[in-house]
Amino acid sequence: MTINQISIFLENKYGKLSEILALLGKENIRIIAATVADTSEFGILRMIVSDAQEAYRLLNENNVNANLTDVLAITTESSAGTFASTLALFTQAGISIEYMYCFSVREKAILILRTNNRESALEVIRRQNLGYLSENELLNL
Template sequence: MTIRQLSVFMENKPGNLNDVLSVLAENNINIVSLTVADTEEFGIVRLLVCDPEKAQVKLRENQFTVRIHDVLSLEMSPKPGSLYKILSHFAEAEISIEYVYAFSYGSKSIVVFRTNNREKALEVIRKNNLISITENDLKPNTNC
C-alpha cells in the first residue's frame, strides 16, 4: 500500500536541482516522478525512483541531504472524477491530505499522497478496496 519516496532538501540556488539529476543520471537511476515543494528559501524535492536505496546512497555521497519516507500510492481509473472519488473516502473519514501529486506511468494513472493519519488512511484503503500501487508496478522493463 505504501511506496518509498526520496525527499531531498535543497536551498534555492541555480543549478541545485540539476545537480541532483546528474547524480541520478550518472548512476543509471530512472526517475518515475519528480515534484518540488518550494518556499522562499528552500525546497523539498520529492522523487520516486526505481531504486530508492541506491539513489539515497549516491545522493549522500554527493553531499545531498536526503531521506526516505513511506507514502501512500493508489491507482486511479483513467476517467473524469476518479481522483475525486478516491479522495472523497478520506474526506468522509476526516483525514487531511498534506500533499498530493498524480502522474501516469505506462498505462496506469497513479496518485501519491500523505495524510495526517496513516493508520486511519490505511484502513480507508482496505475498507473501500482501493487499488494500491507497489514499487514493482513502477519498475521499468530495462535494468534500472
C-alpha cells in the same frame, strides 16, 4: 502497501536541481515521478525512483540532505471526477492529505499520497477496495 519516496532539500540556488538529477542519472537511477515544492528560501524535491535506498546512499555521500518517507500509490481510472471521489473517501474518514502528486500511465492514473495518518489511510484503501500499487509494481509499470 507503502512506497519508498526520496525527499531532497533543495537550496534556492542556480543549477542545484540539475546537479542532483545529473548525479542520479549518472548512477543509472531512473526517476518515475517527481515534484518540487518551493518557497522563497528553499525547495523540497520529492521523487519515486528505481532504487530509493541507493539514491539515498548516493545523495548522502555527495552531501545532499535527503530522507526516505513512505507514501501510498493509489490507482484510479483516468477520467473526470475519479480523483475527487477517491480523495473524498479519505476526507470522510477524517484523514488529511499532507501532499500529493499524480501521473498517468496509459489508462491508469496514479496518485502518490502522503497523509497525516498512515494506518487509517491503509484502512480506507482496504475497506473501500481501492486499487494500489506495491513498490515493485510501480517500478515495473
